[in-house]
Amino acid sequence: MEKKVKIPEVPEELFTERLKLRMPKPGDGKVINAAIKASMDELKPWLGFVLDNPSPADTEINTMEAHILFLKRENLRYLIFDRETDEFIGSTGFHNIEWDMPKMEIGYWISTAQSGKGYMMEAVSTLTDLALNSFGCRRVEILCDAENLKSRAVPEKLGYVMEGVLHNDELSVDGKRLTDTCIYAKWQ
Template sequence: MDIVPPILKEFPHSFETERLLIRLPLPGDGVYINQAIIESLEHLRPWMQWANRTPSLDETEINVRQAYCHFLERVDLRFHLFEKRSKRFIGSSGLHRIDWSVPKFEIGYWCRKSEMGKGLITEGVRGLTVFAFEILGAKRVEIRCDERNIRSRKVAERLGYQLEGILRNFRLAVDDHIENTCIYSMTPDDFKQQTLQQRSGASQ
């Protein structure tokens, strides 16, 4: 069987959910991302290594352009989330730590502070889950997070990801605490079951 090199894989670079436009990073996005990061540093710092200091606009733009290149190379698929009506940048998610031979992905996500509590990240991660299974043919999708990160855990649990286990004393966290890492996962069978349940609930 011929294996298509990842860089030749064709799939959409954007899609929409009920409230969101979800697309690949594009040059020029740095200004939106930088504003959101600065607004949210206090919220992000306990969980994100890259939030340990305030980035300059140029640093953020460089990061965006690197993510754009990685997306085109298919080595990492970062997506930016925008509220469709206002065009406002909401946060970032994506499919990371990719193994195309399976294929499997890990979803990461963060939300700007002023948009928290609206269910937008849950909506975005649901959209990426559908994208991973229906468009990319995923056999496994993971969500990993610090056991203490309750908000992140609730996103995974609301979407039907299964807690496979907790890796105790797995790594050094951002705050120098030895982190217990939760591993949530979804397989095609899980995804089908969740889809059937959602359709059944919608028809009632």
Template sequence: MNADSIVQPGDPILLNVPRELVGERLLLTAPQMGLGAEMAVAISQSLDHLKPWMPWAQDAPTAESSEAVVRRMHADFVTRRDLCFHVFLLAAEGRRGRLVGGTGLHRVDWTVRRFEIGYWLRPDVQGQGLASECVRLLSRMAFDTLQARRVEIRCDTRNTRSRAVAERCGFELEGVLRRESLGVDGEPRDTAVYARIEA
């Protein structure tokens, strides 16, 4: 065993991150290998909605390419580099229903204990408060289980739906980063930064 393989105290790989989060209407699950085909269908059906905002959603994925993504998300979850979750409708008796999107804690900084929440949903389930339910479930886990000091939501200033979710969930607009990144069209975009901090 070399020095690089010795686990250091506080190593995030030792954290017990819940693999399931159960809400009133949703079940969030850690990435599961074998869901690539189902993910490909969900993304393909959401392309028109996702294209303006998500660089990864410019073309319809194949079952194989989505499976590769799911397996990378699984690996990142295990190593605590990125904490993605599949979003399912909650069926009777707590069973898993239809896959309706994705969410997670991204841009993880374990030193600061800072996370950024991202989310997307199929168009046919939007406008029902499900994105807000995702954000509340992840925020609770971040602060209560992972001892987060800061949780952010960042989005294009023109993405009024995402901004509304952040505001409904008690995130405070800290500012706008002007021409902070490039949009999917290659043009500079402004990013709204919302945050909640530990109480």
């Protein structure tokens, strides 16, 4: 008999001092795709979905799939918007969710135009607090390429512990070389 896991209440929107984080909705693909296109050079080394230069239709399909996964509580992507202007900033969310543990991983990317303003730190801090204090997670992880210094700065500034480096753990996004993965975590 399979054990039924109780999933906590998951907010569809979160607010910080400057940001609104909300689940993806049909129709969001256009603004997300525009941010991807404007940020191609910065995102391409780290994110596989950028390599294929997604069309607005591709991004809309991905957004609708993310909406469904959010509703099923299998993957909780949040889109990040400026709270005052409603301008799209980036994306973050919970991946590799294990509700029975509970533990999860936080991933993120930001539009180049919004980088360096502390937005991602604010968003990831909010998700970390949600995971540990509202969801009762015993562990929250952030994994990133060892060479992605901007991505690594987020968990380091938020007090995550770097537990180690997995050497030759992944192929680079372009498939041409082996990369190392840094593992950061917070737990309670």
